Amino acid sequence: MALTAVNSKKDNQSTQSEEVLVYNTKNCNLWYGDHHALKNINLEIKEKDVTAIIGPSGCGKSTYIKTLNRMIDLVPGVKTNGSIEYRGRDIFNKDFLVEELRTRVGMVFQKPNPFPKSIYENIAFGLKIHGIKNKQIINETVEKSLRGAALWDEVKDRIHEPAYGLSGGQQQRLCIARCLALEPDVILMDEPTSALDPVSTLKIEELIQELKEQYSIIIVTHNMQQAARISDKTAFFLNGEVVEFDATDTIFNNPADSRTNDYISGRFG
Amino acid sequence: MEKVERINSEEMVGRIDGRLAKNKVVKGLFFAATAFTSIILIVLLVRIISQGAPYLSWDFLQNFASRRPEQAGIKAAVIGTIWMMAVVIPSAAIFGVGTAIYLEEYAKKNAVTRWIQMNISNLAGVPSVVFGLLGLTIFVRLFGFGNSILAAGFTMALLVLPVIIVAAQEAIRAVPGEIKEASYGLGATKWQTISRVVLPYALPGILTGSILAFSRAVGETAPLVVIGIPTFVAFLPSGIFDSFTALPMQIYNWTSRPQIEFHNLAAAGIIVLLVVLILMNSVAVWIRNRFQSR
Numbered sequence: 431m432a433l434t435a436v437n438s439k440k441d442n443q444s445t446q447s448e449e450v451l452v453y454n455t456k457n458c459n460l461w462y463g464d465h466h467a468l469k470n471i472n473l474e475i476k477e478k479d480v481t482a483i484i485g486p487s488g489c490g491k492s493t494y495i496k497t498l499n500r501m502i503d504l505v506p507g508v509k510t511n512g513s514i515e516y517r518g519r520d521i522f523n524k525d526f527l528v529e530e531l532r533t534r535v536g537m538v539f540q541k542p543n544p545f546p547k548s549i550y551e552n553i554a555f556g557l558k559i560h561g562i563k564n565k566q567i568i569n570e571t572v573e574k575s576l577r578g579a580a581l582w583d584e585v586k587d588r589i590h591e592p593a594y595g596l597s598g599g600q601q602q603r604l605c606i607a608r609c610l611a612l613e614p615d616v617i618l619m620d621e622p623t624s625a626l627d628p629v630s631t632l633k634i635e636e637l638i639q640e641l642k643e644q645y646s647i648i649i650v651t652h653n654m655q656q657a658a659r660i661s662d663k664t665a666f667f668l669n670g671e672v673v674e675f676d677a678t679d680t681i682f683n684n685p686a687d688s689r690t691n692d693y694i695s696g697r698f699g
Numbered sequence: 700m701e702k703v704e705r706i707n708s709e710e711m712v713g714r715i716d717g718r719l720a721k722n723k724v725v726k727g728l729f730f731a732a733t734a735f736t737s738i739i740l741i742v743l744l745v746r747i748i749s750q751g752a753p754y755l756s757w758d759f760l761q762n763f764a765s766r767r768p769e770q771a772g773i774k775a776a777v778i779g780t781i782w783m784m785a786v787v788i789p790s791a792a793i794f795g796v797g798t799a800i801y802l803e804e805y806a807k808k809n810a811v812t813r814w815i816q817m818n819i820s821n822l823a824g825v826p827s828v829v830f831g832l833l834g835l836t837i838f839v840r841l842f843g844f845g846n847s848i849l850a851a852g853f854t855m856a857l858l859v860l861p862v863i864i865v866a867a868q869e870a871i872r873a874v875p876g877e878i879k880e881a882s883y884g885l886g887a888t889k890w891q892t893i894s895r896v897v898l899p900y901a902l903p904g905i906l907t908g909s910i911l912a913f914s915r916a917v918g919e920t921a922p923l924v925v926i927g928i929p930t931f932v933a934f935l936p937s938g939i940f941d942s943f944t945a946l947p948m949q950i951y952n953w954t955s956r957p958q959i960e961f962h963n964l965a966a967a968g969i970i971v972l973l974v975v976l977i978l979m980n981s982v983a984v985w986i987r988n989r990f991q992s993r
Contacts, residue, residue, distance in 0.1 A: 501884060506808065533886035543877035546900060556885040559895070605881070612885060 450477040451517075452616050452646045453498060458512035460490075460497060462505065467493045469670040470512070475663075480638060480647045482661035482678065484654055486698065490670040491650045492540075495618050498648065499535045500528045517615075533560065536609035538619045542601035544593035544608070549576075549585055552593050552604055556612045571611050579607035580637050599630025606637065617641065619649040623656065635660050654694055658682050666690045751966030759967060763933040764949070768960035771953075773968055775932040779848070779943035780917060780975060782936055786852025787859070787916050794856070795863030795912075796898075796905060802864075803871040804893055823861035830858040831925025839926050846927045849939045854922050859912035866908020870901035899990065906987045910980050917976055920947040946972045 453475040460468035468490050475481050483491045496502045498514065500521060513520045521531055544552050553572045562568060572589065576582040581603045585596070593604055602622060609617055619638075623631040638647060638660050651657050657664050658678060665675040666687075674681060674690045685691045692698060762772020798819075806812045834854025844850035874897050882892040923945055930952035932944040946968060953965035 499884065501880060504880070504883065529886045529888060531886075532884055537884040539877060539880060539884070541877055543875075543881045545878055545881060545896060555882070555895070559882075559885065559887045559891045608881075608885070 451475060451515075452477050453648075454515040454518075456513050456515070458497070458514055459510065460493060460502070461509045462493075463507045467670050468497070468510075471672055473665060473672060473675055475646070475648060477646050478642060478644075479662045480642050480649065480660055482657035482664045483648065483650045483667060484652070484657050484664060484693075485667035486693070487652070489667040491667045492620055493670075494667065495620050495648060495650045498616075498618055499532050499537055501532075501537065503528065533612055534614055535616045535618060536612060536614035538602070538605050538609055538617065538622045540621045541625050542598055542605055544596075544601050544604050546592070546594060548590045549593050549596070549604060550589040553608050553611045556608060560612070575607040575611040576604075578610045578641075579603045580633065580640075581607055597630070599626050599633060602626060602630065602634060603637065606634075606641075610641075614645065616646045616648065619647065621650050621652060624652065631656075654682075666693060668693070747966050747969050750963055751968070751970045754963050754967040755970060759964075760971070764931045764944075768958060768964055771961070771964055773946070773949060773971055775935060776944050776946045776949035776968070777971060777975070778935050779932070780945045780972075782848045782939070782943060783852045783855065783945055784913065784917060784979070786848060786939060787855045788913060790853060791856040791859050791863055791912070791916075792909065795860050795909075796867045798860075798864045799867030799871055799905075800893060800897075803868055804889065804897065819861050819864050823865065827858055827919050827921045828925055830854055831922030833857065834922055835926045844940065846929065846942055847940045848936055848943050850926055851923055851928055851943070851945070852939070854926055855916040855919065858919065858922060859916050862912040862915070863905075863909050866912070867901070867905045870904025870908065871897060873904060874900045902990050903987045906983050910983045913979065913983075914976050917979065918947055918972065920951050923948050924951070946975065 451474050453473070455471050455473040455475075458468060458471040459466070471494065483495060485491045493502065497510065498516075498521075502508050502510075510522060513522060515521070516526075516531065516535065519526050545555060547555070550572055553575050554568050557568050557571060573582060573586075576585065576589070581600060584600060585604075588595075593601060596604060602625075606617075606622075623634050626634065635656065638649070641647060642662075649657075649661065661678045663676065664678045664681040666673045666681060666685075666689075668689060674685060674687045676686070680686075681690060682694055685694065759772050760777065761774055762770060763775050765771040802812065802816065806815075831854060834850060834857065838844045838850035838853050839846060842850075844853075878896055878900070879892055882896045887895070928944060928948050929942060930944055930948050932942070936943045950965045950968040950972065953961040953968060956962075
């Protein structure tokens with residue numbers, strides 16, 4: 431029985447090989463206590479896409495991205511139903527350990543949050559908690575990850591110095607590097623540039639363009655221009671619902687819903 | 700239409716002198732408070748040092764208790780206090796920090812937790828004699844440890860436990876949520892996050908609170924009196940089940956004797972107690988600084 435189930439799933443995937451989904455959200459609802467924060471969300475997120483999530487404050491976009499790697503579990507009193515499938519596996523299923531999900535799905539937060547350790551230790555942390563002790567592997571991964579996050583040239587002479595000595599933009603790229611060290615499949619970014627100056631923001635946006643070659647990226651942003659510049663697809667959230675989800679070009683030039691049009695033309699939000 | 704009164708800049712500027720005067724008065728009050736405390740401390744120190752310093756000698760440190768003041772020494776009490784603290788520090792640290800971690804990181808924030816929390820805070824205000832009675836009932840009698848180092852050490856550990864728990868909780872609560880999220884976001888387990896992120900960050904704060912608590916354990920007398928720690932001890936303990944005496948017991952004993960020479964010996968004993976405290980605190984400060992200079 432189990433075997434045939436696996437086989438049929440494989441067949442399914444191979445027939446749709448052009449449209450591989452990393453995340454498939456089906457009728458997902460979420461409550462903070464009595465507050466219904468996500469209402470019947472349905473979203474299909476494709477592999478190697480940059481998917482932007484836009485919407486006004488309090489529309490549930492951060493809640494949704496935090497649900498994707500179950501960081502939302504850290505908030506007491508959260509209830510969910512429906513399902514979110516990560517590569518065909520329901521992330522709410524008890525057999526899918528959050529530790530595994532978060533190893534495969536990296537996250538970059540709103541405020542740069544390096545550990546109060548050296549630059550090197552910040553990146554080695556992820557490897558060490560997963561039991562990698564080989565110094566050479568760690569050294570190579572640290573360099574590779576810092577290069578991957580376009581930070582290596584700026585910090586190569588001081589990787590053993592405290593990460594708090596870096597500028598805000600550098601700290602955020604360090605957090606991206608820390609994420610890359612585990613070679614994740616998906617990178618979730620929760621307003622990664624909202625605490626940064628325009629120059630640092632530009633660097634992160636350029637970095638996202640490079641990273642999309644290898645990773646699927648889901649980014650929450652309150653900056654509509656940013657979504658238009660960097661994403662392939664855009665989802666517009668409003669009051670906990672997905673109003674519209676389409677190619678970024680369509681959302682910004684020819685939205686189907688009048689509320690999307692009002693939002694992107696700056697009439698509210 | 701009601702006429703809205705405009706803000707008058709001239710009037711506001713005119714009030715600056717008054718505000719600055721208040722500023723000065725408050726500063727003066729705080730300075731006076733500090734000066735008052737410092738003066739009392741200095742008077743105490745001068746009195747004790749002038750009375751006790753002449754009696755400090757190598758013999759005083761090397762001799763056991765004696766009926767004759769010129770032969771009496773503090774050796775058994777110094778060694779006894781060190782033995783006792785060797786029991787107090789690890790047991791209070793393990794149970795205190797363990798409880799704090801549980802309450803902050805694992806326990807659900809419900810009525811039961813709040814009730815436990817309230818009781819812990821209240822325990823910090825319970826008189827030390829009561830802890831002595833508890834130690835007498837449980838450790839001395841029920842567990843049959845007698846008036847040993849172990850019984851006294853556990854009793855003192857119980858006494859300082861509430862302070863350590865509360866201090867450790869404050870320190871753990873002060874760890875920024877963002878760096879905990881960073882750790883969980885990389886797939887770390889709860890224990891990995893606690894041991895690699897939370898505790899290293901909280902350690903300086905935990906140590907600061909613990910220093911005060913352990914200093915109290917070194918100086919407390921009442922619980923030792925209640926559990927029957929002897930004052931006239933002419934031997935050194937060789938293990939935690941041995942009987943012993945401690946510095947505050949020795950000092951207490953000397954001050955209650957009629958001869959003036961013993962009062963001077965008590966002053967010398969207090970100087971030794973202060974030195975032990977300073978040494979202990981220096982070690983803690985040293986550890987704290989090592990962890991802060993990351």
